Amino acid sequence: MAHTYTRATYVWFVAAVITGVASGFLHLVRSHAAKDDAAPVALTILAFGLTGVTALLIFRGIMAAADEQDRHAREQLARNRALRGPDASDRAGQRDRH
Structure with a gap:
């Protein structure tokens, strides 16, 4: 597939890598900062919160990539239909029915 x-x-994705x-x-x-099995609460919350943000950034990156690929596929389909002309799709549909 072409670069889309x-x-x-x-x-x-770069933002996800940086936050990760x-x-x-x-x-x-x-x-390493835990002393007597008591990790600093603020640091724990920050670390896990940033992990959640990283997961959301990865998800958003995947969704953006999928949207761009779908848009590219629609443009390719429209371009191919324009090159073949309106009658080509009708003939292809009739061929599939027989």
């Missing part, structure tokens, strides 16, 4: 992604898709790295770093700091 736009800059917006890349921005979503920051989240992983916070989880590491949280696990």
